[in-house]
Every structure is written in structure tokens, then in C-alpha cells.
Amino acid sequence: MKEITLAPLPYADDALAPTISAKTISFHYGKHHAGYVKTLNGLIAGTKYEGLSLDAIVAASRDAGDTAIFNNAAQIWNHDFYWRSLAPAGKGGEPSAELLAAINASFGSLDACKAALADAAVKRFGSGWAWLLQKDGRLVVESTSNAETPCGQAGVKPLLVIDVWEHAYYLDWQNQRAAYVKAVVDGHLNWSFASGNLA
Numbered sequence: 234m235k236e237i238t239l240a241p242l243p244y245a246d247d248a249l250a251p252t253i254s255a256k257t258i259s260f261h262y263g264k265h266h267a268g269y270v271k272t273l274n275g276l277i278a279g280t281k282y283e284g285l286s287l288d289a290i291v292a293a294s295r296d297a298g299d300t301a302i303f304n305n306a307a308q309i310w311n312h313d314f315y316w317r318s319l320a321p322a323g324k325g326g327e328p329s330a331e332l333l334a335a336i337n338a339s340f341g342s343l344d345a346c347k348a349a350l351a352d353a354a355v356k357r358f359g360s361g362w363a364w365l366l367q368k369d370g371r372l373v374v375e376s377t378s379n380a381e382t383p384c385g386q387a388g389v390k391p392l393l394v395i396d397v398w399e400h401a402y403y404l405d406w407q408n409q410r411a412a413y414v415k416a417v418v419d420g421h422l423n424w425s426f427a428s429g430n431l432a
């Protein structure tokens with residue numbers, strides 16, 4: 234059968250340290266993310282989902298209300314997007330001229346955009362994700378709960394995401410989610426990736 238695979242990390246496991254340590258990566262990527270892949274492949278074996286792309290599984294399981302399959306597929310999609318949303322310190326580039334114009338039109342400045350993203354990440358109650366999205370022609374910041382994802386939603390183009398599940402930061406920052414978020418927003422967002430995602 235055609236299985237869903239664990240996408241390779243786009244950098245070494247210590248490339249985001251000390252904000253995100255190699256130990257965190259070993260659990261977050263090596264156990265949590267890999268675990269969603271293993272679980273999903275088990276759940277879809279022999280079903281109508283087997284052989285579909287990950288995006289198609291997210292969409293079809295959402296429509297069908299197949300919650301366990303949706304949760305695992307969406308978490309794989311979100312984590313793939315999260316690893317690519319981050320970059321080693323100094324390697325994230327700058328927003329393209331087009332992205333910067335969209336940021337300025339929607340938030341007033343890049344600093345205001347970063348502040349809005351950090352605020353959404355800190356305020357998300359419980360587990361979830363904070364997103365910079367292109368939505369109906371404008372840029373917006375939103376957060377989603379648990380596995381919920383903008384993947385496949387009409388008119389929505391994700392640009393960046395921050396994981397705020399405790400497993401993303403607890404080994405390095407314990408209960409200090411705001412400090413983790415600040416370190417990510419100030420030093421590790423991949424603006425080159427975000428620029429490439431702009432529709």
C-alpha cells in the first residue's frame with residue numbers, strides 16, 4: 234500500500250537550539266509527529282482513505298466526520314507546515330516585497346504582525362496552533378484548537394504557524410509559553426517560506 238510518510242526535518246535536530254532543543258525535537262518530531270504518521274497509516278489501512286494524498290485525507294475525513302483519521306492526518310499536515318515555518322537563527326530571511334506590502338496593509342507594520350501572531354499563540358487556551366493566514370485577499374492571524382487546521386479550507390492560504398501544544402515547548406521552557414513564543418517570533422520565523430506561500 235501507499236503509506237503516508239514522515240517528511241524529513243528541513244534542518245539538523247539542534248539547529249533551533251536553544252529556543253527548541255535537540256531533546257525537544259527528538260520527542261516532538263521523533264515521537265509525536267512520527268506517532269501521528271504511524272497511527273494514521275494503521276487507521277487508513279484497507280479503508281477508502283488508503284492511497285490518498287495527505288491533503289485529500291484531511292478533507293475527506295473532515296467531511297465524513299471520521300474524527301480519529303482527521304485528527305492524525307491534520308496533525309501530520311500541521312507539523313509538516315510548522316517545521317517549515319521555522320528556521321535557524323538568522324536563516325529565516327525577510328518577507329518579500331509583496332508579502333511586506335500585504336503585512337503593512339493588514340497590520341500596519343511587520344512588528345505589529347509579529348505581535349498579533351504572538352498574542353494569538355499565547356492566548357490560545359489549551360493545545361493548538363497560531364497561524365498567519367491569507368484569507369479572502371487579506372492577511373489575518375487566527376488560532377485553532379487541537380488538530381484543527383486551515384488545510385483545505387476554501388479561500389484560506391496558510392503562511393506561517395506556531396505550535397503551542399505543551400509538547401512543543403515544555404522540555405525547554407516548562408510553563409513559560411510566552412517566552413517560547415517570543416523566542417520563536419523574534420528569531421525563528423521563516424519569512425522566505427511565508428513569502429513563497431503567498432498566493
Ligand code: MN
Pocket residue numbers: 261265312396398400401
Ligand atoms: Mn506538535
